Amino acid sequence: MSLATASRPQTPPAAEEPPVARRRFLPTPKILILGVVALFVAYLAIVPLWYLVQGTLFDANTGEFTLGGFTRAYTDDHAAAMMGNSIWFAIGSALLSLVVGTGLAYLNVRTDVPFKGLFFAASIIPLVIPGILYTIAWIFLASPDIGLINVFLRPVFGDAVADIYTVWGMIWVEGLHLSPITFLFMVAAFRAQDPSLEESALMSGAGRLTILRHITVPLLRPAIAASVLIMTVRSLESFEVPALLGLQNNIYVFTSKIYFVLRSYPRDLNVAGALALGLLLIAAIGMVLEHLTSRGAKAYQTVTGKGFRPRPIELGKWRPFAGAAIISYFALTVVLPLLVLLYTSLLPYYQKPSAKAFASMSFDNFEKVMHLSKATNALKNSLLLGVGSATLVMLIMAVAAWIVVRSNIPGRKVLDLISFTPLVIPGLVLGLALSFVYLRSPIPIYGTIWILLISYCTRYMPYGMRYAVTSLQQISAELEESAAVSGGSWWQVFRKVLLPLLMPGLLAGWIYIFVVSFRELSSSILLYSSGNEILSILIFEQFENGDFTVLAALGVVMVVTLMVLVSIAYKLGAKVGLPQD
Numbered sequence: 001m002s003l004a005t006a007s008r009p010q011t012p013p014a015a016e017e018p019p020v021a022r023r024r025f026l027p028t029p030k031i032l033i034l035g036v037v038a039l040f041v042a043y044l045a046i047v048p049l050w051y052l053v054q055g056t057l058f059d060a061n062t063g064e065f066t067l068g069g070f071t072r073a074y075t076d077d078h079a080a081a082m083m084g085n086s087i088w089f090a091i092g093s094a095l096l097s098l099v100v101g102t103g104l105a106y107l108n109v110r111t112d113v114p115f116k117g118l119f120f121a122a123s124i125i126p127l128v129i130p131g132i133l134y135t136i137a138w139i140f141l142a143s144p145d146i147g148l149i150n151v152f153l154r155p156v157f158g159d160a161v162a163d164i165y166t167v168w169g170m171i172w173v174e175g176l177h178l179s180p181i182t183f184l185f186m187v188a189a190f191r192a193q194d195p196s197l198e199e200s201a202l203m204s205g206a207g208r209l210t211i212l213r214h215i216t217v218p219l220l221r222p223a224i225a226a227s228v229l230i231m232t233v234r235s236l237e238s239f240e241v242p243a244l245l246g247l248q249n250n251i252y253v254f255t256s257k258i259y260f261v262l263r264s265y266p267r268d269l270n271v272a273g274a275l276a277l278g279l280l281l282i283a284a285i286g287m288v289l290e291h292l293t294s295r296g297a298k299a300y301q302t303v304t305g306k307g308f309r310p311r312p313i314e315l316g317k318w319r320p321f322a323g324a325a326i327i328s329y330f331a332l333t334v335v336l337p338l339l340v341l342l343y344t345s346l347l348p349y350y351q352k353p354s355a356k357a358f359a360s361m362s363f364d365n366f367e368k369v370m371h372l373s374k375a376t377n378a379l380k381n382s383l384l385l386g387v388g389s390a391t392l393v394m395l396i397m398a399v400a401a402w403i404v405v406r407s408n409i410p411g412r413k414v415l416d417l418i419s420f421t422p423l424v425i426p427g428l429v430l431g432l433a434l435s436f437v438y439l440r441s442p443i444p445i446y447g448t449i450w451i452l453l454i455s456y457c458t459r460y461m462p463y464g465m466r467y468a469v470t471s472l473q474q475i476s477a478e479l480e481e482s483a484a485v486s487g488g489s490w491w492q493v494f495r496k497v498l499l500p501l502l503m504p505g506l507l508a509g510w511i512y513i514f515v516v517s518f519r520e521l522s523s524s525i526l527l528y529s530s531g532n533e534i535l536s537i538l539i540f541e542q543f544e545n546g547d548f549t550v551l552a553a554l555g556v557v558m559v560v561t562l563m564v565l566v567s568i569a570y571k572l573g574a575k576v577g578l579p580q581d
Contacts, residue, residue: 030490034407037399038415044458045421048433055436056273069270074278078252085246086236086253086279089170093238094231096175098224101182104329106216107322108183109190112312114323122330123180128562129337130519131177131240132539133555137337138164138173139244140344140548148340151352165249174241176333178231185230189223233286236279237426239522244543254279255428255522262432262526273436276429284424338559344552365553375554377531378538379561381449385534386518389456390510393464397509398502401468402494406477416465423462427522430459435526447529455523460513467512471505472498511569518562 059066073079104122107113126134142149144160153161163169201211217224242256252260254275261272315322344350346361369375397419403409404416422430434455438446445451475498483493499506521536528537535558542551 028490033399033491034403034409037396038403040396041400041415041419041461044454044461045418048430048437048458049421049425051436051440052273052276052429052433056270056277060269066270069268069272069274072268073271073274082252082254082257085167085251086282088167089174089242089253090232090235092167092171093174093178093235094228096171097178097182097231098228100175100179100329101184101227102186102220102224104179104183104326105186105190107326109187110313111315111322112319113315113326114319115326118326118330119183122326122334123183125334125338125563126177126180128515128519128566129559130521130536130539130555131238132244132519132521132536132543133341133559134177134337135173135240135244136539136543136551136555137340138169140340140350140552141336142169146350146352148352165245165251167246167251170241170245170251173245174235174238177241178234179333181234182227182231185227186220186223189220229286229289233283233424236283236286237428237522239428239525254282255426258428258432259525269436272432276426276432279426280424280429283426287424341552341555341559344549345556347549350548365549366557368550369553369557372550374533374538375535375557378533378535379557381452381532382518382534382536382558385449385452385456385520386514388453389460389517390513392453393457393460393513394468394506394510397461397464397468398472398499398506399494400465401472402498405469405472406480416469419465420462422458422460425459427459427520428526430455431523431526434458434523446527447532449532451527452524452532452534455527456513456517456520459520459523460516463513463516464509467505467509468502471502474505475501507569511566514569515562515566518565519558 056069057065057067059068076082104119108116108119139147141147142162142164144150144163144165147160147162147164149162150160164173201215206214236253237255239255239259242251242253243259245251246253246256247260258272258275258279261268261275343353345365346363347357348360348362348364351357400415400419404412425433434451435446438451445454479497479501480493483497484490488496519536520534521540524534524537525540528534533541535554539551539554539558542548542554
């Protein structure tokens with residue numbers, strides 16, 4: 001070794017780089033949470049539809065592809081009448097709710113109509129009354145045999161004046177039950193419209209009808225079209241009214257026909273699936289049309305950056321008539337249905353009002369309900385499912401809304417679209433789809449309360465997403481950025497900064513989902529099993545058994561429970577900033 005070589009400092013060998021293949025990707029808690037939520041939303045929305053299509057197009061016994069279900073469903077002798085009744089019932093109910101709801105909204109926002117305090121009660125209370133109870137109440141009122149309206153008018157007119165067991169009767173009940181939703185929808189549209197255009201036309205000499213026809217209605221065209229389409233879809237998926245009123249007179253629509261097929265022996269799942277897919281297609285077309293209509297709404301905007309102050313129109317001599325209309329509407333939608341339920345619940349057996357009937361009143365039916373083991377269990381199940389579905393949906397949708405609104409994750413808009421998908425799935429169709437899923441799944445939840453929870457979470461997921469997205473869009477991202485700069489992790493920022501700010505919107509969504517879950521029937525009717533009944537199912541069973549007085553007592557308990565719970569939640573909402581309009 002030379003001297004020069006020996007004098008050089010010996011450098012240690014460089015550390016060997018680990019092979020790229022040895023590196024492991026460890027997902028952060030943020031990625032895990034977001035991934036689980038996205039997969040959960042996709043599973044709830046997509047898997048039932050896939051199984052529904054598969055169960056319809058493939059024979060359950062042989063596994064072969066078949067269109068026999070469609071052939072048997074739509075070439076039946078009564079198929080044309082069933083589809084005609086469905087369209088007639090849906091459009092008629094939507095138009096009735098539009099006329100009533102829009103007229104009341106106009107009086108409330110634009111005029112000095114009296115009794116404006118009744119509007120809130122008339123718009124909120126019917127939303128709390130379950131559809132099955134509302135329908136049964138109108139049976140007590142307008143049945144040709146036992147209806148109180150016919151009992152009082154028969155001595156004058158001879159025959160029955162009202163017959164609720166017709167398509168017109170179905171339209172009447174469904175339209176009145178939907179009118180509060182249309183009222184709330186149109187109130188928002190009227191308040192967003194500048195009334196100065198109408199005032200200018202009035203000052204120019206135009207009459208009220210001319211202004212209504214040429215200014216008011218054209219400006220409301222997007223809201224009217226959207227309301228008609230949404231109410232038409234809601235009527236198409238209605239189950240309670242067609243099942244309780246239509247089946248009594250062999251009047252079938254899509255939902256009652258599906259129920260009849262599944263209750264027949266042997267069950268033809270291919271026919272039920274074909275009918276469900278047809279109903280789903282019509283509902284999807286309606287929602288697409290509603291979306292296309294709302295895209296052109298900007299052309300009808302009248303409220304811009306300029307301020308305006310609406311001035312109520314003086315009704316003058318028509319004011320007493322408008323007040324009478326408000327009282328009549330409140331009586332028809334709220335007072336009469338609730339009074340007839342309360343009256344029936346106090347009787348030993350159903351009978352027309354008389355001194356003898358009033359003398360026989362007691363609380364025996366309520367005592368029977370308290371000692372009815374099924375009733376206690378049904379109330380517990382309804383509360384558990386209502387609280388559980390509302391809590392799960394709002395927590396999961398809060399994270400899903402963050403993905404859609406805040407993140408830059410590719411495909412986030414697809415997640416928003418997927419979460420919206422169950423909105424076009426009628427409840428009965430969803431119940432059938434979940435039956436296809438879990439009858440063939442190794443997961444043993446079919447026939448348990450858990451499948452009802454999955455059904456409710458799936459069905460009301462779109463509403464939770466809308467509440468969460470709307471609330472998150474109102475919160476600036478600067479608050480999260482400041483917390484992140486201060487060293488907070490994503491989970492800490494989400495839990496300690498965003499969730500408290502989102503709480504008013506999340507609680508509003510929680511209250512809505514709790515109410516609709518508590519009174520749900522259409523998807524539950526195909527999924528429940530003995531021992532897992534809910535209140536709506538128990539009421540339906542009592543109706544089928546003809547036990548009207550116990551049914552009415554159970555209904556009164558259900559309505560009072562809902563009102564108390566909603567009032568408590570509403571008061572708690574005031575403490576976290578929930579708007580108290």
